[in-house]
Amino acid sequence: MTKLTCFKAYDIRGRLGDELNADIVYRIGRAFGQFLKPTTIVVGGDVRLTSKELKSAVTNGLLDSGVNVIDLGEVGTEEIYFATSFLKADGGIEVTASHNPMDYNGLKLVREGSRPISADTGLADIQRLAEENNFPAVTQRGVYKQQSVLGEYVEHLLSYINLDNLKPMKLVINSGNGAAGHVIDAIEAQFKARRVPVEFIKVHNNPDGTFPHGIPNPLLHENRQDTIDAVLANKADMGIAFDGDFDRCFLFDETAQFIEGYYIVGLLGQAFLQKHKGAKIIYDPRLIWNTIKLVEENGGEAVMSKSGHSFIKEKMRAIDAIYGGEMSAHHYFRDFNYCDSGMIPWLLVMELVCTTGKTLGQLVNDSIDTYPSPGEINSKLADAKTAIARVRAAYEKDAVSVDETDGISIEYPTWRFNLRSSNTEPVVRLNLETRGDKKLMTEKTEEILALLRQ
Structure with missing residues (x-):
């Protein structure tokens, strides 16, 4: 029995070839069918070059388990979440590696009601069944059909805002050649049909699995420049950029500052x-x-x-x-x-800009000044446990509070920090904030990193 290394805490992700291939994904489809015993599952895939083949493999695994499959085609993760509940299916599978490198792919799984399946709620059972690879003979295959719920999904997205609140504004939207383009086009079409005075300036809107402008991951500084340039060139009110399966969106203000x-x-x-x-x-x-x-x-x-x-x-x-x-x-x-959802946030922020009469910068700059933070800083460490313990020992004795909800949070009157090991990669993540003191922020960040990386 070969151990499958593509199973993570929350989803399935692996390097193509050895960790993830059509055979492994077929077995995951069979295992999903055997574990959940569903009647109907919705499937979809992002724009990666291997997603179509892997979607076909997982679909065959489900069909051979006697499960009916509704194929949504090329969609983002949240379209699977929406369709699973909207179509009253028993679960959903999105083939995606989101913002991972080119040579990766993966699967995100949900059960009925779009509830997550993670290591402690079934993913470990699915892994075991896929590893054992001992499935009953195929007796009756499920029924396959293709269906789109794009119209209903966009209608749902627009229900979060009042379109009458929207004033003339210009948005730069960077889909990163990922899966978001078709949804942006559909929202734009609705805006035009309903005479909503919002103009879309679309950047890298067409899906392209070769990602000619870099992997869609706006957390990487080098991947922000195209959005920044477009906001400045078009004097836009706001910039929006998505990751590969658009379950996250990232916002830029009217000066093209990343928020x-x-x-x-x-x-x-x-x-x-x-x-x-x-x-x-x-x-x-x-x-x-x-x-x-x-x-x-x-x-x-x-x-x-x-x-x-x-x-x-x-x-x-x-x-x-x-x-x-x-x-x-x-x-x-x-x-x-x-x-x-990566679509609902920017719609709500856009509405807030219109109803408050403030720019996005004016809405957030007070917060940024009041609680400055350097952003999340990752450290690759050989022995994370010992390193975290070393930092804790140095800071906990004078702290106002020490909290272990997630990793370790240590709070002082004027600053606080959280250290935690990542669930998805071999790194320790540091987050720190102060009460309005940027100098203290820099000082303490350097101090903790030196101790951590000692």
């Missing part, structure tokens, strides 16, 4: 609280002060959850939170089956 995901969480919290007084908003432990302040000022209740989509979705369901945000630019919405 860290952390500050967008507070902004979206505000947007929801203006429409839903007293609602609960979830945030993750990495950076917290700005979110708590804005949620409480707007009459909401801020609730902390461990990072990671399965924890946040579970917590949102448990307390009926309307919105949850991670500083990594994953944003979760109750009315979107508690799933993350």
